[in-house]
Amino acid sequence: MPPARAVPIVIGVGDIKNRSQKVEDAIEPLNLMLHATQKALEDTGLSTSAAKELQSHIDHVGVVNTWTWLYPDLPGLISDNLGIKPKFKVLSHHGGDSPAKLFDEAARRISLRQSKVAIVTGGEALASCELGSCAAAGKMPPPGWTSPDESGTAVSVSDLSSRQQGLGTLHSIGLPIHVYPLYENGFRAHRRQSVEQNNKESSELYADFAKIAEENELAWNYGQPAATGEIIGTVSKKNRMICFPYPLLMNAFNNVNLAATCLLTSTEYAKELGIPEDRWIYPLGGAGTSNAANFWERPNFYSSPAISRSLDEALKVSGLAKDEIDVFDFYSCFPIVPKLACEHLGLPITKQNKPITLLGGLTSFGGAGNNYSMHALTAMVRELRKGKVQRGLVLANGGMVTYQYVVCLSSRPRGSPYPDRNPLPDLLTKDPAPEIVEKAEGGAVIETYTVEFNRDGTLSRGHVVGRLKNSNHRFIANHGDENTLKQLASATKEQIGRDGWVSTTGDGRNLFVFNNSGKL
Missing domain, CATH: 2.40.50.840 (OB fold (Dihydrolipoamide Acetyltransferase, E2P))
Structure with missing residues (x-):
């Protein structure tokens, strides 16, 4: 008879922000992730020797792929630096859904007793490196950084030439700055909003997010006066229009140096180590899927079946109704993503009675490449530990409204074993797009x-x-x-x-x- 399933819990979280953009202060993503992992180990409250014992049992290393740097084997490098030989080493695809997906997979492996201790981590050093001070100074790589993997292909969020877009490339469209506005405009028309009403709504939404980031000491914009709705919604020299209807302050800001780690194990091992139960947070379940990779092959431009299905199925496998969620963190590279989530769940888009972000959004907290939602997970753990709320939900979005993954967490355990699979397919095919004509007349x-x-x-x-x-x-x-x-x-x-x-x-x-x- 197989042993009873284990109960996965989060026992430690850690975040790192390197605000300095001086060349001499540049820290590569690998080391930012290692620092965040050390913070997560410290967050368990264990003594130094007990934390070292815990570290030695890490047998699952899940890493969110970084935009900043080309590593030959990032999970292997992290493992080597931690002095461990994990059974599972996972490197995600490039997509903002990755933190939630890796988190769900780690919890599942612990539940199935395939893993004893797991970390999921990710980090970026875009402010120091690719877009910032080192590139400007002509010092690439920065001193002491790991030699890049010359065989790899760098990720660019502003270059269509490296993307296999077909019709998109031919018409110079396919970047996030293009595709998310297509959805915002489609959503506005579907709801019969005027352009002015839509701009006001987006401005109010992002002004509320900016206020949260202003008070979040881990946010890139922490301590800086939050932009008001009037500033965000008004086109100016400092807030130029990028792609209609989104000026600069409604676009994700990726030029940051941030990393985060979640540390998971079972209730059994946590008890053995003596980690207090008030440090435990329970993953309840997760689900994720994707829309068609090519935006023109989707059913419409006013909804996202992948967002809707991921939300519904994550709640279902977690044994929750949407009204039982106390706090949300919706991915927010552009206003349309939290809007689509709110619309599907029946939440107001502005003036919510429940938080829909803990971080402050990708414009004000910082885009953090693929890793934004890892910070949402660490923030959710901290929020649930306070005891004022019991259940939280994180929606992680990637690609061009493409990849979605949702996880639910709680300060209390499930009443049944952790789900043994993601209930959704990798790709939704139920709602086909209209027939596409390449040459239109x-x-x-x-x-x-x-x-x-x-x-x-x-x-x-x-x-x-x-x-x-x-x-x-x-x-x-x-x-x-x-x-x-x-x-x-x-x-x-x-x-x-x-x-x-x-x-x-x-x-x-x-x-x-x-x-x-x-x-x-």
Whole structure:
């Protein structure tokens, strides 16, 4: 007869912030993660010798893939530095869902007695390295950093050339700054909001987030006066429009040096070590799935089936109703993600009676690459330990509204064994997209859109997702003339649902115009 399942718990959490951007102070992601792991070990409250004993039993190392640096074997390097030889070494894919997914997998392995002690960790040093002081000083790699893996491919959030986007690459669309606005505009039109109402809602939402980050000492913007809704919603030299309708302060800020670690084990081993029960926080369950990788192959642009299904199934496997959650942390690279989550759960988007972020959002807390939600998990553990609330939920989002993972935690245990699997498939296929036409010709209607701006505030390029009138097939297009571009950029008139004409050019691109002459 197999032994009874173990009960997984979080016994330690640790966060590190290296605010200095001086070259001599640059700390590589590997060492930031090691510092965060040491903090998590200290957070158990054990003596130094007992913490060392605990460290020696770490047999699962889950690592969120870092944007900052190319490592040949990051889980192996962490293990070597900790002096351990784990049975499981896991490196995530690139996606902001990774912290929650790794956390759920670690809890499951402990429950199944495949693992005794697990860490999940991640970190970035983008402020010091890729985007910051070292690059500016021409000192790459910074002194003392691990030699990079030359065979790897760097991650860029601002370069389409390295992305296999097909139609997206042809039309210069596919980055986060493009795709999330497509959803915001689609969501606004679906709810029959005006552009002004939508901007006010986004501004209020992010102003509330900024106030939380202002008081969160782990946030990148800690101690700095929080931007008001008026500042966030007003386009200015310091808050230029990136892609309509999002100015800079509604975009994720990734230029940070942050790391975090969660340390998990079983209730049995925690008792053996003498870790007080008031340090224990119980993972209840998790679930995650993804929408189609290509945004144009999704059913619509006003909802995310992956967000909805991940929320529903995580609650279900955790044995909870949505009303039983006391505190949430919704991923918030752009306002649309927490909006979609709130809409699905029936929560107000502004003026909530329950927190929907503990950190302050990716603009004010800091984007932390793929690792933002690891900080949400550590913050959730601390919040639940206070005893004022009992249950929390973390929604981690990755890609272009693509990958989703949700986990629930509590200060009290489940009444049954931890779920033995993620109940959702890797990819949702139930709700297919309309048929896609690569070369579009004829009368058309705008389904959603965005406009890209230059750094000086001038208009750069219009992006249209539309439907052909004669077939209802979907297409992607760019603006076809300056008049169309100016109309798309209107901050007063709704463009979704407007008629126009689409034609294919010699280079294979589709161009959309607001006329019915059939000529571009």
